[in-house]
Amino acid sequence: QAPSPPTTTSCRCPQVNKSISSLKPFEKLDVVLPSSLCPRPEIIGIVKDTKEQVCLNPDTPTMKVVLKAIRRTR
């Protein structure tokens, strides 16, 4: 599920791709922190070469660790 273009009051990832378990295909991860635009964190993977953007599931064990670590310093 590709992220939708940011509008004034919406999240970029209305849905997340729950089937992706490995981050191997990705060259970059955008970790979008909660804001007035979107109250929940979003993680968007940018696929190598194709640059396709994929909304990743923030509830996987890995992402929970990532977000927890980030939250601790905000």
Added chain:
Amino acid sequence: QAPSPPTTTSCRCPQVNKSISSLKPFEKLDVVLPSSLCPRPEIIGIVKDTKEQVCLNPDTPTMKVVLKAIRRTR
């Protein structure tokens, strides 16, 4: 230290800002995974409102946890 524009064989963060400890000013973190372009992971914070890009230190405890979690699924 702002990231330099990506060239064929260079990293975006020749230097990192070692003084930043809180991630509060940031709306998004770009976690650039190691690649042929740049053998080391890079973390670029995008500052709220100004959209300024800041190269963050990947060796802080938080970033080490983030990168370790990501490495586990690659």
